[in-house]
Amino acid sequence: MLPMNSGGYSNGYSHHPTTEKPHRQRRGGRRPRDGRDGGAGGGGWARASEPERRPCTDFDKAYFQSYSHVGIHEEMIKDRVRTETYKAAITQHQNSIAGKVVVDVGCGTGILSIFCAQVGAKRVYAVDASEIAIQASAVVKANNLSDTVIVLHGRVEDVEIDEGVDVIISEWMGYMLLYESMLESVITARDRWLKPGGLILPSSATLYMAPVTHTDRYRDSIDFWRNVYGIDMSAMLALAKQCAFEEPSVETISGENVLTWPHVVKQVDCYAVTIDELKSVATRYRFKSMMRAPLHGFAFWFDVEFNGPAIFPTSTDSPSLFIGSSSNNPVDGSQRKKRSNPNEALVLSTAPEDPPTHWQQTLIYLYEPVDLEQDQLIEGSVTLSQSKENPRFMNIRLEYAAGGRAFVKESVMR
Secondary structure, three states: OOOOOOOOOOOOOOOOOOOOOOOEOOOOOOOOOOOOOOHHHHHOOOOOOOOOOOOOOHHHHHHHHHOOOHHHHHHHHHOHHHHHHHHHHHHHOHHHHEOOEEEEEOOOOOHHHHHHHHOOEOEEEEEEOOOHHHHHHHHHHHOOOOOOEEEEEEOOOOOOOOOOEEEEEEOOOEOOEOOOOOHHHHHHHHHHHEEEEEEEEOOEEEEEEEEEOOHHHHHHHOHHHHOEOOEOOHHHHHHHHHHHHOOOEEEOOOHHHEOOOOEEEEEEEOOOOOHHHHOEEEEEEEEEOOOOEEEEEEEEEEEEEOOOOOOOOOOOOOOOOOOOOOOOOEEEOOOOOOOOOOOOOOEEEOOOOOOOOOOOEEEEEEEEEEEEOOOOEEEEEEEEEEOOOOOOOEEEEEEEEEOOEEEEEEEEEO
């Protein structure tokens, strides 16, 4: 997905799109009304019971429109970590893609669909609801792949695909992983079309958080006002803090800014996660500072893995195979995700210590720093919930306590 705030330290996010891709008009014959599976190449395809489809709102239309701008797609494609990891994942899973039917959810310019066609996919449905689908069709045609890649301009919730699919691929991740709610479209595609035992790329995702110190950032945004060309402008401090720190900020930090091991906020199994599960995510955390430093806020980042269905359950009734999955139970800040196969899992990471991506990290700054001693505890909770105003927005409630002081910070990622 592409950054909402590509302009550095500005207040909150700029009005760029998130990560859900455009929807297409229906193509092909009608699905049988009785819901029977006609099989690939037969009389159509449908689950015994179709998932409920969320109506397209004005917010959705504005969201899709934002992805019509070529600059967003240029930024994503130029993110080499992102694009080359997806290409490597497609190559790694070539045996599961060659000769199979693929759906690319939110295809954008169609680059992932073309990668799948290049490794031998039988047919690729490239679905996007924004006007970029028009360009995607032209790109497909220019590469002589029109017989393989079918661009559908419309929402995943609205387009019709009259056969089951073997593979779902999507670059759905937003800031803080869940911003933009594009994962819901992947879940809808999974529940509508994915055959039992089918492949989803990426297969899992993990959202992390950790307390951070960032003296330079605080000095540049806040302390600057204490003395401006010899003039005391500290009367500006309250407004400066509000403007700089009221909303989450997308920035790049380094591992040196991070005060503890990260905490797992949420683990997502793309084969089993439900839409309702994503409406509100809550966790309690407990960190122990590894150094003496001011606490300026909390950073959030994520990684995704590209494993196959043999490792993850295909039924939403099956228990998740993740260990230490986030819930409302407190966990120690040193908790790390335990990978089922660390030697083989292909990982796309947005962690501060890894090569930078266009997602960067998401920072929630405190209005006032908290001076920490080494080994001092930082405890609290964080809740991420879909905004009732616009489900693509995210409400964030952060509770934290350190040094005998307790605070609450509420913000909205728009």
